[in-house]
Amino acid sequence: MKRKWRLLLNFRNWRFHDSTWLILSFTVQTKKFVDCFGPLNFITGLWKASLADHNFRQLTKMIDTATEAENTKTFRCRKNSPSVEEAGSGGNSSGGSALKKGPWTSAEDAILVDYVSKHGEGNWNAVQKHSGLSRCGKSCRLRWANHLRPDLKKGAFTPEEESCIIQLHAKMGNKWACMAAELPGRTDNEIKNYWNTRIKRLQRAGLPIYPPETSVQAMKECQKSQDMGSCREGEKNRHDASQKNCFDIPHEFKTLELNQGLLSCPHALLDLPASSILQKGVNSSHSFGFMFQAMHPQKRLRDLETPFCNCVGITTDSFPSFDPYEDDTYGKLGRTFWLSSPYDADLNVNNPSIVDVLLGSHALINGNSSSSEPIVAMKSELPSLQYSASHGGSWPIPPSPLPSLESFDTSIQTPLRDQKQSDCPSPRSSGLLEAIVYESQSLKILKNKSCPQISETSPMAGYTVESLPQSIAKWEACGDPISPFSQSAASVFGETLISRSSSDEPLSAEAMPGYKIKPEAVDWISLESDEKKDISSLQLECMRPDVLLDSFWFGQCIWHNKDQFITAMDMGQLLGDDTNRCN
């Protein structure tokens, strides 16, 4: 039995090395194990089979006692890799040399609650020292703030809260903490998670992030403050405010301020800031709410037919009204999809100026972008297929390969509008390129037109109710698989964002955190010679049925790192033996 513990010990130490981490990349469901070892992943089935609960603690105790010296040595070795150290810390080491990570146990919660009730909040690093919790102060604070605080409100957000969050986000942007302050009992993390989830949902559905009412309201507030002179007080002040007063106006709205002319043109609010998409990425919660979410292919069109009618009913005097919070995702597409796709080519053909206006984007003028926005990510999300595909069609061809976004401001100013478009404007590309093209057009327009002019020349007022649906119908009738509807920018973005990491870049250890392919020979070398013998001798037993069964579970290990096969088998052997013993 002693030998087995030693083998397990070796295994435990091994896990502290990056190269062996994968060995333990299994799911743990045995709570006791988690409680004792922390988030150390293990093989549930094997563990359950091999160790009864009653001797579980005994096992861990033995391991800790017997390996104290080795652990000390190991920790010293791991000192250069804090993350690994923390990740590997079982949480039961004494002296605070290792901090536990991962899910909190009820026991830890109790300790923390007890500590805070006695000492109050704050001084979180002292918690570890005085309470014996093997958690860093950061973790303690987070746990308390997000879960243990007595004033926390549990459960799903109420519709009122959701409404509030949307409005707050329209005003504040990603100031989660500030938003949480406005929502008693809710945490910034909660709100953030909610928002991110919601954003994903809306983007998948191709719906605007903000309901129009919220957007308009935020803009009104902005304009109001502008009228009061506060806006004009300077961007500097506003920037300061964004840092301090928690009532920052998202720069999308700031941009609107910059385009004062547009503010006087309500329908200009219908702008699609495709550039904001491009600048920020679709995951950006700062992405402007008015953004036309590109429609998904035909199947969505039917759902949207009615809303399109609603959409075209928009006049310069009114916005379509609806209850933006009727459901959580504006799931009733028909109700909420109040703006048409900007990639409706027929729109462009038949009513080019409509597109001009629809796409005329204040965001284009917005050279600023939140520091928190994933610009870089967005840059890399540009699907290369878009450009190459565009060559084959009559869609406006960019004068150069799809520019990087560093130069995007320049590229979108390219007067592509002057380029002749064919009568059959089916783009041979998906939405992103159109977005770029359209944005370039609209930028030029915005640069050349003042807002009143836009207002006067706006086709919105003269836009017929039939036009949009008809345009869509044409696309549907054409059945053009590569029509703008067949692959929208949004879908491209979304899909690309989701899949990119696995498809766009060659896999490498660096690109795959946690997947350190190269084994560390030191693990094996560092074993005592008698331990090697143990392992070697155990290999001879590998043909035993129970061992084979166990080894099956280590398939991942074998696959990822065949050099560590022995260790995996060793572990399987160990557990197999334990099974025998316990049974």
Add this chain to the structure above:
DNA sequence: AACGTCACCAACCGCGTATAG
């Protein structure tokens, strides 16, 4: 039943800021 996908959530990490020495 197995598998894949997605939504949700908890927790971690890095960075910036505030504060004390």
Add this chain to the structure above:
DNA sequence: TCTATACGCGGTTGGTGACGT
């Protein structure tokens, strides 16, 4: 003024269960 430390915030990751295929 500089440095170290504590804290807070926002972005991101990883686990898990539900659901669909």
